[in-house]
Amino acid sequence: MSQYESLFTPFSIGNCEIKNRFVLEPMEGTNIIDWLQETKFRGNEVHDYYIERAKNNIGLIIPGMIPLRSLLQAKWLPDHPEVFKDVKPLMDEIHSYGAKVFFQIGAGWGRALTANDMFQKINGNRIVKEICKPILNMDKLLISASENSNRWIDTLKHRELTKEEIQEFVQGYAIVAKYCKDAGVDGVEVHAVHEGYLMDEFTTRYTNHRLDEYGGSFENRYRFAKEVVEAIKEKCGKDYPVSIRFSVCSKTKGFQKGAVPQDHSYIEVGRDLEEGIKAAQYLEQAGYDMLNADNGTYDAWYWSHPPVYMPLNCNLNEAMEIKPYVNIPVVCAGRMQPDAADFAISEGKLDGIGIGRQFLTDPETVTKILENREEDILPCISCHNVCLPVALNPKKGVALDGESASTQGHCALNPVTFAEKKYQLKKTEQPEDIAIVGGGIGGMCAAILLKKRGHNPVIYEKNSQLGGVFIAASAPSFKEKDKQLLKWYIRQIKELNIEVHLETEIEQITNLKEEKVIICTGAKPRNLHIENSIEAIDYLKGTEVGNHVLVIGGGLTGCEIAYDLALKGKKPVILELQDDILKVKNLCMANSTCLKDLLDYYHVPVYVQSSFVSWDGKRATISTPDSDKIILCDSIITSCGYISDPLNITKDQKRKYDRYTKRMKNRFKNKLPEPAYISMENKKVYLLGDCNQVGNLKTVIWSAYDLAYKL
Known part of the structure; x- marks a missing residue:
């Protein structure tokens, strides 16, 4: 009971x-x-x-x-x-x-x-x-x-x-x-x-x-x-x-x-x-x-x-x-x-x-x-x-x-919802060893599904723990359920006895013994090259900041960081090039309005259509539509988006991969298409998650399901 x-x-x-x-x-x-x-x-x-x-x-x-x-x-x-x-x-x-x-x-x-x-x-x-x-x-x-x-x-x-x-x-x-x-x-x-x-x-x-x-x-x-x-x-x-x-x-x-x-x-x-x-x-x-x-x-x-x-x-x-x-x-x-x-x-x-x-x-x-x-x-x-x-x-x-x-009414974390017929987990008749390079949410999700289908997935993760960028994403105090989600994935990996190699960086895909390789190495941040600035992920992983913090980038991550700073008693300022903050595709208005209202409640200044000019370590100069302004600033956090990082895949290989993927998506709207792959010597290489195209948890997890159900 x-x-x-x-x-x-x-x-x-x-x-x-x-x-x-x-x-x-x-x-x-x-x-x-x-x-x-x-x-x-x-x-x-x-x-x-x-x-x-x-x-x-x-x-x-x-x-x-x-x-x-x-x-x-x-x-x-x-x-x-x-x-x-x-x-x-x-x-x-x-x-x-x-x-x-x-x-x-x-x-x-x-x-x-x-x-x-x-x-x-x-x-x-x-x-x-x-x-x-x-x-x-x-x-x-x-x-x-x-x-x-x-x-x-x-x-x-x-x-x-x-x-x-x-x-x-x-x-x-x-x-x-x-x-x-x-x-x-x-x-x-x-x-x-x-x-x-x-x-x-x-x-x-x-x-x-x-x-x-x-x-x-x-x-x-x-x-x-x-x-x-x-x-x-x-x-x-x-x-x-x-x-x-x-x-x-x-x-x-x-x-x-x-x-x-x-x-x-x-x-x-x-x-x-x-x-x-x-x-x-x-x-x-x-x-x-x-x-x-x-x-x-x-x-x-x-x-x-x-x-x-x-x-x-x-x-x-x-x-x-x-x-x-x-x-x-x-x-x-x-x-x-x-x-x-x-x-x-x-x-x-x-x-x-x-x-x-x-x-x-x-x-x-x-x-x-x-x-x-x-x-x-x-x-x-x-x-x-x-x-x-x-x-x-x-x-x-x-x-x-x-x-x-x-897909309204479906779920980002579980694409099976309202698609039970499409996603019927069937055991494979040809079990294979499949390498997964990257142990973030996408890599873990693919590994879990492949294991349940009867394959033998092997995860190679360069860091000392599984989770990838989601470790940082789940760090703020208001992300209780994100932390619980990360624990759920790690528990599933352990319960299914999936082979994991931590602190193992794969430099050459061709060196792997597995013939099928899934790359899910995520994305790398855009670098503004501001000396002594802190990238968003580094802050979320625990890098210390001062009391007056300029957050450059008013997307979802930047605004969540500003809110997190305000909860800690800091004095954040948001700087955004666009005409509004939180201009994120399909970000529910309940989420965006709540976050905006919280930033307003904590009196977080927001400068839109504005850009960074300079910083002397104590004060920053920013350019606004009205004039240049000088603000107190002893730390800068940059949150300006991310760029796909598909390991050592060439641009030509990536273009062909994208063309095939788009063609299959248009042809198989209600069924699972055959996944695109890149031939590399004797291997078939698949791209998954942000290393293929920067998205969100929905795009990562749904792509993992589509791939794992077809391999």
């Missing part, structure tokens, strides 16, 4: 008993009903994902939100009962493992609609707007509790929802809830008084300026949510369970302004804790059977989608604050950890642990907790690189390229 006994006790939502306290939270890209773009049940794409997690002891599964109105063509879900015709077999199969399922139904995004400049162009031209209406109906999409600016593009306006439209939504919830009940779904969750979505915009004063019965007083602002549960209960029966997604506190200073956890003096413009307690009681009285709780709005998005910079269990205190005031179950989500949840549940301060991204990373999480094998859990590191790569361009709105959009 698990050391966390409370987590494996049953609890009830209305008359629906859940076998344990684990709740799989709804996430973008995990919908069972793919209603955003077309009318269909997603079928096989989600079947394996949910069955694998049901098999692994999750008590309650809540798939991603089903909006009542589709994004494209503005289809109205209550008019399409046929969408649910294939749901029941999946429900029956999930039930066979003892799990229960609630479908989450939502009125939509309101001003949080992820808009880009295309929306702006369409909405700003009356003729184009009319032509596009059959595909993108702006009048149906750009709605809010009152007239409000879009969260992403200030100049894009959302109109006030009419009372007739509110009632249409109220009845729509009830009709779709009945479809769910008839399809064998155990209950529904109303989306929600949560995260600043449409219904939540009615509840908060800073987004609701209505003068009718849906605005003004507390009861008026929560009327929409009350009427929805009443309509569902009338349609489906009093005993049909209805949960509500509920943000206890908004943690919001104003439009596009969140409050970081360290800020205890901000003025709340949304729902504070006092109102959160009152709202929890009101929603229970209205008829809701569970509060699925967290904090935040889209203006303070990092509370609802906490990145690595947010504390573990970041929403737990507020969830526990409301528990004494209600008699219905309270579940909490937000980087939740089993030890904290077990303690809270055992003390009667919480009823369930809500987990989202961790279940993307490791579907066996609950099973491993049950079997006291926590060290075997592949940890989520809250990177959002793949599950939610919603980047923000201040001028263009939400920027999400085609590849990122197609």
Whole structure:
């Protein structure tokens, strides 16, 4: 039995008993009903994902939100009962493992609609707007509790929802809830008084300026949510369970302004804790059977989608604050950890642990907790690189390229998620000795997979320990899960008895005895040749710095270093050539906004469109758009990007390798292509990770899977 006994006790939502306290939270890209773009049940794409997690002891599964109105063509879900015709077999199969399922139904995004400049162009031209209406109906999409600016593009306006439209939504919830009940779904969750979505915009004063019965007083602002549960209960029966997604506190200073956890003096413009307690009681009285709780709005998005910079269990205190005031179950989500949840549940301060991204990373999480094998859990590191790569361009709105959009809801650390058919680990019929030059994350990942397939990988690492650049990357105090990930990889290498040669630098590939060689030697930093400056990796490995530190480079690494310096009481300054910091492709806005807000909270000066001029050891001169400035500076850290370093591969060999790789990628979009290799005497040489193309953990790990599954 698990050391966390409370987590494996049953609890009830209305008359629906859940076998344990684990709740799989709804996430973008995990919908069972793919209603955003077309009318269909997603079928096989989600079947394996949910069955694998049901098999692994999750008590309650809540798939991603089903909006009542589709994004494209503005289809109205209550008019399409046929969408649910294939749901029941999946429900029956999930039930066979003892799990229960609630479908989450939502009125939509309101001003949080992820808009880009295309929306702006369409909405700003009356003729184009009319032509596009059959595909993108702006009048149906750009709605809010009152007239409000879009969260992403200030100049894009959302109109006030009419009372007739509110009632249409109220009845729509009830009709779709009945479809769910008839399809064998155990209950529904109303989306929600949560995260600043449409219904939540009615509840908060800073987004609701209505003068009718849906605005003004507390009861008026929560009327929409009350009427929805009443309509569902009338349609489906009093005993049909209805949960509500509920943000206890908004943690919001104003439009596009969140409050970081360290800020205890901000003025709340949304729902504070006092109102959160009152709202929890009101929603229970209205008829809701569970509060699925967290904090935040889209203006303070990092509370609802906490990145690595947010504390573990970041929403737990507020969830526990409301528990004494209600008699219905309270579940909490937000980087939740089993030890904290077990303690809270055992003390009667919480009823369930809500987990989202961790279940993307490791579907066996609950099973491993049950079997006291926590060290075997592949940890989520809250990177959002793949599950939610919603980047923000201040001028263009939400920027999400085609590849990122197609894999949203997947996992950077585990490409098998939502691709179980593609990545089926099969034993090789021809075991081989395969050399791996470089023992970073990419090299270790490839070695683990090759070993599991029956090959004999051998790792050659020039340093005294495995981990490569990730040792430095995981160094800051807020990288607890990165450190845990590194330990997980090293443990796997040891458990699988993979041969490792440390302090072994390979100068000539041709000297290796293995006929197949994977090079994963990483990248080398760009050198600015500033005398006595410190490169980012050297700082992260422990090189001492002074009190006044100039960080040259405002990318992700540079900004994280500046934050780390601020936490240590130093006085960092960021210098960036571009017009903004953190201009990183597919860096989720929850991550970038949180880091920016933290830098602002610690008063870290940021100079953009600026460059380094000189340094005398005590002061640095920098060039800004306005003038040259002199700043106190007793240390300089450079973080200006990295260049691929593929050992002794020639430029011509690399060009041919890249051409083949690109051709195969275009030809095999949904299957694993044959990997490119470089012939070198009697060897086949493969490039993996940053030594091939500088990327992130997603590109390294996914490439390792693609390569290891084909060798």
